[in-house]
Amino acid sequence: MSKPANAVLYGFHAVTVRLKTHPESVSEVHIDPSRRDARMRSFVERVREAGVRLIETPDERLTQLAGGPRHQGVVARVQALAPKHSLDDVLDEVEGPPLVLVLDGVTDPHNLGACLRVADGAGAHAVVAPRDRAVGLNATVAKVASGAAETVPYLMVTNLARTLGELKERDIWVVGTSDSAERSIYDIDLNRPVALVLGAEGEGMRQLTAKTCDELVRIPMAGAVESLNVSVAAGVCLYEALRQRR
Numbered sequence: 001m002s003k004p005a006n007a008v009l010y011g012f013h014a015v016t017v018r019l020k021t022h023p024e025s026v027s028e029v030h031i032d033p034s035r036r037d038a039r040m041r042s043f044v045e046r047v048r049e050a051g052v053r054l055i056e057t058p059d060e061r062l063t064q065l066a067g068g069p070r071h072q073g074v075v076a077r078v079q080a081l082a083p084k085h086s087l088d089d090v091l092d093e094v095e096g097p098p099l100v101l102v103l104d105g106v107t108d109p110h111n112l113g114a115c116l117r118v119a120d121g122a123g124a125h126a127v128v129a130p131r132d133r134a135v136g137l138n139a140t141v142a143k144v145a146s147g148a149a150e151t152v153p154y155l156m157v158t159n160l161a162r163t164l165g166e167l168k169e170r171d172i173w174v175v176g177t178s179d180s181a182e183r184s185i186y187d188i189d190l191n192r193p194v195a196l197v198l199g200a201e202g203e204g205m206r207q208l209t210a211k212t213c214d215e216l217v218r219i220p221m222a223g224a225v226e227s228l229n230v231s232v233a234a235g236v237c238l239y240e241a242l243r244q245r246r
């Protein structure tokens with residue numbers, strides 16, 4: 001078997017979650033020696049407990065390693081985790097009604113990171129995206145996701161319409177979202193197996209994706225703007241599902 005590729009994670013949350021969930025995959029952690037605050041001290045403690053090599057590295061080099069300045073004085077070299085699951089594997093393990101977030105064309109790493117974070121918060125079981133219209137799990141996504149890139153399976157599929165068909169075969173109700181839909185998200189039953197489909201930052205869901213959905217819903221907009229940022233819309237929809245499932 002080939003060795004997993006190396007990758008870089010940065011920021012307290014992203015590195016702490018990796019240390020918690022897969023300490024064996026962390027080769028070394030670089031920290032800024034000029035940071036001596038409580039957050040850094042407890043982080044260093046955690047790295048030591050995990051038995052991972054700790055290296056003091058000047059800020060400039062950390063910025064180089066992270067590919068930007070937003071590392072908070074923490075950069076880790078890690079082995080990329082092999083994608084553990086297929087959608088079937090994930091769904092087979094779910095207890096209770098599955099909740100899946102589908103992103104049809106989200107290509108901004110900040111948006112994907114924010115979607116993963118809110119998917120984790122709302123207890124979604126997976127995030128699904130079409131391979132040719134999506135951003136992969138890079139260091140920016142992991143940083144913005146604040147650890148959720150490690151906890152929520154992110155599955156890139158070859159043919160999204162086919163995957164939606166497979167979800168329907170599993171009796172998962174596929175709900176598309178569009179600011180021009182008639183029904184409100186607040187008027188549908190989300191306390192059942194559900195996949196929520198969101199569209200691209202600019203043009204929304206593709207036509208074929210929208211046609212494949214069981215129904216389309218909108219998030220009410222009470223002001224002047226027509227639509228929400230995709231990660232905010234994901235938060236509204238996922239938390240409505242969570243609220244109904246209490």
Ligand SMILES: C[S@@+](CC[C@H](N)C(=O)[O-])C[C@H]1O[C@@H](n2cnc3c(N)ncnc32)[C@H](O)[C@@H]1O
Nearest residue numbers: 177178179198199204205218219227228230233
């Ligand atoms: C910036 S919006 C794209 C807006 C685009 N005009 C459209 O037709 O959907 C990105 C995605 O966020 C979701 N979204 C944003 N605002 C929404 C709203 N008011 N109702 C339903 N979905 C919304 C949809 O999934 C949308 O595809």
